[in-house]
Amino acid sequence: MTQQSSRGRGEKILVVDDEHSSDLMRSVLRRLEREGFRPIVVSPEGPRVTGDDFEIQTLFAVEEERPAAVLLDVRFGEYDEDRFKGLTILKRITDRDRSLPVLMFTQYAQGPYRDTAVAASLSVNAPVDFIDKLASPDEVVLRLRRLIGAAPERIQIGTLYELDADNGTVYAVSDGQREPIREIQGMKFEILKELAAALYRSEGELVPFSRLERFSDGEDSRASLRVRIREIKVALGKAAGRNFSADELIINVRNRGYRLVPPRA
Amino acid sequence: MRSTLLKTLRLFGLMTAVVGLLLLALAPVFGNEFTDSLWQVEPMAYVGAAVLLLGLVIALSAYLIGPAQRPANGQTPVRGWSRVTQDYFDTFSHDMGRPFRRILGKEREVRARVEESGQDLPPAVQELLDEIEQQAPSFRLMLANVRVLVELEDPDAAIGYEPVDPVAIVRNIADRYAGIAAERDAELTWWSEPAEFGLVYGDASALDHVVTNLVDNAVKYATRHVELRVTRNPTHYFIRVWDDGPGVPAAHFPHLFDRGWTPEMAGRRERTSSGLGLYIARTLARRAGGEIAVESATNSADREDVNVSHYTTMTVMLPLSKPTTEG
Numbered sequence: 341m342t343q344q345s346s347r348g349r350g351e352k353i354l355v356v357d358d359e360h361s362s363d364l365m366r367s368v369l370r371r372l373e374r375e376g377f378r379p380i381v382v383s384p385e386g387p388r389v390t391g392d393d394f395e396i397q398t399l400f401a402v403e404e405e406r407p408a409a410v411l412l413d414v415r416f417g418e419y420d421e422d423r424f425k426g427l428t429i430l431k432r433i434t435d436r437d438r439s440l441p442v443l444m445f446t447q448y449a450q451g452p453y454r455d456t457a458v459a460a461s462l463s464v465n466a467p468v469d470f471i472d473k474l475a476s477p478d479e480v481v482l483r484l485r486r487l488i489g490a491a492p493e494r495i496q497i498g499t500l501y502e503l504d505a506d507n508g509t510v511y512a513v514s515d516g517q518r519e520p521i522r523e524i525q526g527m528k529f530e531i532l533k534e535l536a537a538a539l540y541r542s543e544g545e546l547v548p549f550s551r552l553e554r555f556s557d558g559e560d561s562r563a564s565l566r567v568r569i570r571e572i573k574v575a576l577g578k579a580a581g582r583n584f585s586a587d588e589l590i591i592n593v594r595n596r597g598y599r600l601v602p603p604r605a
Numbered sequence: 606m607r608s609t610l611l612k613t614l615r616l617f618g619l620m621t622a623v624v625g626l627l628l629l630a631l632a633p634v635f636g637n638e639f640t641d642s643l644w645q646v647e648p649m650a651y652v653g654a655a656v657l658l659l660g661l662v663i664a665l666s667a668y669l670i671g672p673a674q675r676p677a678n679g680q681t682p683v684r685g686w687s688r689v690t691q692d693y694f695d696t697f698s699h700d701m702g703r704p705f706r707r708i709l710g711k712e713r714e715v716r717a718r719v720e721e722s723g724q725d726l727p728p729a730v731q732e733l734l735d736e737i738e739q740q741a742p743s744f745r746l747m748l749a750n751v752r753v754l755v756e757l758e759d760p761d762a763a764i765g766y767e768p769v770d771p772v773a774i775v776r777n778i779a780d781r782y783a784g785i786a787a788e789r790d791a792e793l794t795w796w797s798e799p800a801e802f803g804l805v806y807g808d809a810s811a812l813d814h815v816v817t818n819l820v821d822n823a824v825k826y827a828t829r830h831v832e833l834r835v836t837r838n839p840t841h842y843f844i845r846v847w848d849d850g851p852g853v854p855a856a857h858f859p860h861l862f863d864r865g866w867t868p869e870m871a872g873r874r875e876r877t878s879s880g881l882g883l884y885i886a887r888t889l890a891r892r893a894g895g896e897i898a899v900e901s902a903t904n905s906a907d908r909e910d911v912n913v914s915h916y917t918t919m920t921v922m923l924p925l926s927k928p929t930t931e932g
Binding site: 362363364365366367370472473474475476477478479482483541542543544545546547548550551593594596597599 | 714779780793
């Protein structure tokens with residue numbers, strides 16, 4: 341998992357889960373912070389906290405904090421009436437704001453309860469996704485990223501580079517300083533942007549030749565693409581004082597397409 | 606609350622009917638004993654018949670009202686035994702998942718603390734932590750497999766049809782298994798052709814389950830690479846799961862999708878899996894009007910587009926939309 345491929349820009353994530361203090365949830369919260377998000381935990385207090393308490397506090401927090409997304413558990417506590425409390429909360433959230441992305445934590449990734457959850461999410465017509473409670477923190481972050489929106493203007497490629505789509509520049513990053521890499525412009529920039537966006541969406545996503553060859557010219561577009569990829573690698577390597585081999589940075593995957601792999605510092 | 610009321614009403618109705626029946630049956634006996642006149646018997650028989658009728662009406666009404674009740678939160682009612690089994694299984698999996706969640710949480714906590722301290726872990730401890738993390742997807746899949754098996758046992762189970770984005774499903778599965786593959790020194794990549802694939806019509810839950818089982822298998826056996834590819838033609842879409850593992854010997858082909866069969870069984874070795882994954886995957890694929898095709902080479906064979914001499918490809922073929930019923 342690319343822990344450094346991108347950073348949340350201090351966006352707030354509202355975390356609504358009665359097990360928020362468990363080790364498992366702590367690892368998720370820690371991962372969100374490392375990604376640059378600001379997790380805000382809904383934590384009602386009282387002698388007998390029920391799903392209703394979570395519902396009230398969540399709605400209050402949505403109004404107060406204006407989060408970029410909500411991480412919401414489906415099941416609250418052991419009471420039968422709270423088995424689907426998360427779906428009630430989801431409905432109440434989307435009644436107020438249909439554009440707020442909600443990632444639901446559930447053990448019901450399959451089976452009839454999953455259908456119940458999906459039916460409920462479809463009925464609210466909002467950006468809602470489901471993830472298993474045993475999912476890795478990396479998986480949670482990836483899902484959140486995709487729910488929140490398209491690739492951001494700035495994508496970090498490992499710790500060494502940053503691609504700024506807004507001003508069409510790739511930077512070499514060293515000791516917090518950014519140095520523009522002038523050699524990567526035009527079509528070379530577009531190729532790198534395509535690869536970086538795929539990396540942002542899903543670490544394993546390969547960009548097929550067909551999608552990259554539109555940025556190549558000449559009679560043999562595949563050969564032209566190969567040359568451009570080599571030039572990109574050389575320019576990136578030169579800026580960071582590195583020499584990337586064939587199986588580093590931009591990799592030709594079994595002659596089907598290319599994949600960007602963040603370099604180790 | 607409502608079901609208790611209905612149960613009480615049914616019981617009351619049946620008891621009333623029994624009392625009515627007794628009155629009806631005993632009317633001639635008591636009538637003869639207490640009075641010589643048949644006229645005296647008739648009112649008791651009429652009352653008995655009326656009570657019997659009333660009891661039956663109450664009991665029948667309670668039975669008729671019963672099935673119409675809807676579970677909370679808009680769940681679709683499921684036939685009795687299946688729902689009960691699912692409920693039991695749900696409680697069971699929730700309770701069984703709890704200790705595993707705790708273990709997984711502790712493992713991640715330890716890993717985080719070690720990372721923060723900058724210490725190096727002894728290899729055996731590192732191996733233990735990796736093993737726990739790697740078991741998480743298998744554990745998830747195992748629970749899901751048992752749940753799906755329960756569903757498959759229901760002969761009347763209907764297939765859900767909804768708009769599905771197969772690329773999103775494959776992407777999510779790739780996210781789940783990329784880390785596991787990396788820890789086993791393998792690389793998992795995926796892509797779709799066309800890139801803007803669009804929606805198909807099917808059962809998202811079943812599709813997720815089919816592909817997860819195939820990927821879990823591929824990651825387990827891969828040497829260096831696992832590839833997932835989503836493609837389509839005018840009538841079907843295809844999800845191909847390829848791995849460069851040792852391949853499937855020809856002798857194993859007929860048994861690959863048998864329920865409970867594992868490669869270890871052929872070699873009389875200890876089983877490392879339940880042998881349910883491929884059986885479930887193919888059953889679900891066929892139920893949706895599709896199929897799973899297998900292609901494999903163990904060493905000597907080579908294909909033009911495959912640069913390794915051993916591999917396994919499992920291709921799920923599914924219709925783009927709901928199959929129409931003929932006749």
